[in-house]
Amino acid sequence: MKRHPSEAELGLWMTGGPDEGIGTHLEECAVCADVCTQLTEQGDTLPDVLVDALTPDHRLEDRVMDGVSATLAGRAATEAFLELFGVGVETAKVVFGQEDQS
Amino acid sequence: MGRDDDDELRALVDEHARAAYRVALAIVRDAALAEDVVQETIVKVWRNLDTFREAGSQRGWVLRIAHNTAVSTLRTIRDVAHDPTTMPEVATAIGPDRRATGRIAMGALDGALAAMDPISRSVVVLRELEGLSYDEIAAALELPITTVKTRLFRARRELAIALEDWA
Numbered sequence: 001m002k003r004h005p006s007e008a009e010l011g012l013w014m015t016g017g018p019d020e021g022i023g024t025h026l027e028e029c030a031v032c033a034d035v036c037t038q039l040t041e042q043g044d045t046l047p048d049v050l051v052d053a054l055t056p057d058h059r060l061e062d063r064v065m066d067g068v069s070a071t072l073a074g075r076a077a078t079e080a081f082l083e084l085f086g087v088g089v090e091t092a093k094v095v096f097g098q099e100d101q102s
Numbered sequence: 103m104g105r106d107d108d109d110e111l112r113a114l115v116d117e118h119a120r121a122a123y124r125v126a127l128a129i130v131r132d133a134a135l136a137e138d139v140v141q142e143t144i145v146k147v148w149r150n151l152d153t154f155r156e157a158g159s160q161r162g163w164v165l166r167i168a169h170n171t172a173v174s175t176l177r178t179i180r181d182v183a184h185d186p187t188t189m190p191e192v193a194t195a196i197g198p199d200r201r202a203t204g205r206i207a208m209g210a211l212d213g214a215l216a217a218m219d220p221i222s223r224s225v226v227v228l229r230e231l232e233g234l235s236y237d238e239i240a241a242a243l244e245l246p247i248t249t250v251k252t253r254l255f256r257a258r259r260e261l262a263i264a265l266e267d268w269a
Contacts, residue, residue, distance in 0.1 A: 013259060014255055014258055014259050014262070015259070015262045016259060016262045016263035023256060026252055026255060027248075027252050030248065033248060033251050033252065033255075036251065036255045037236075037251055040254065040255065040258065050211060050230075050231075050261065050265070051231060053127075053211055054123075054124040054127050054128060054227065054231060055120075055124070056119075056120060056123045056124075056127075056133075056136075056137075060119055060120065060123060060137070060140075061115050061116055061119050061120075063137060064115050064119045064137065064140050064141055064144060065111070065112060065115050067137070067138075067141040068111065068115065068141050068144045068145055068148070069108075069111070071141065071145050072111075072145065072148070
């Protein structure tokens with residue numbers, strides 16, 4: 001599209017009207033992008049169905065808390081094991097190193 | 103973890119889990135996966151809380167981690183199974199009275215979301231549901247503000263087409 005689309009055309013495009021190059025034009029034209037921004041601000045919020053569809057149930061926080069706590073506890077246990085294992089390896093090196101030297 | 107840590111973690115979950123879930127669900131389109139993403143996000147946030155030094159809000163930081171974690175999860179899934187139709191049906195919190203209508207709408211919504219790229223899905227959620235400013239979205243997703251706007255216009259248009267019966 002060589003000319004700037006009218007506000008009506010932009011409004012129509014944003015609500016599903018014909019494209020006719022408007023989408024491409026918007027990527028390059030800050031003026032029309034600003035008009036779209038204003039139209040967006042004036043427009044209705046998204047349909048309730050979208051809000052509903054992306055809304056979790058009321059127990060989400062409890063499940064997340066349980067999962068995160070279990071993950072953190074598991075990692076802490078793993079880190080403790082690896083630390084002990086590391087100590088064990090170092091100890092073995094010292095012991096067997098001493099035996100080798102004896 | 104001590105009691106203070108438990109309380110702090112709970113406060114973190116209460117403050118950010120829902121917003122992170124919406125971002126994650128819009129991207130991965132599966133409720134169980136979205137919860138996994140939220141858990142991973144909170145773990146990452148918790149473990150890096152001391153290093154948070156960003157100029158922007160903590161909320162933006164958390165949502166960026168949620169977005170990146172969800173995108174990473176989606177890539178992993180696609181590597182495992184290339185066919186998107188094998189993904190589980192999206193679970194919803196729609197009440198019983200709206201369930202029948204909601205199911206039909208969810209089909210259209212799921213189709214519209216599937217047609218968008220993950221960044222556009224996040225832009226829609228961050229703007230329309232979380233109410234972030236264009237600047238905040240640009241910072242959270244590390245995008246130019248013009249890209250944020252263009253993605254939002256396109257996303258709104260696609261959703262309007264998909265959901266015109268429910269708009």
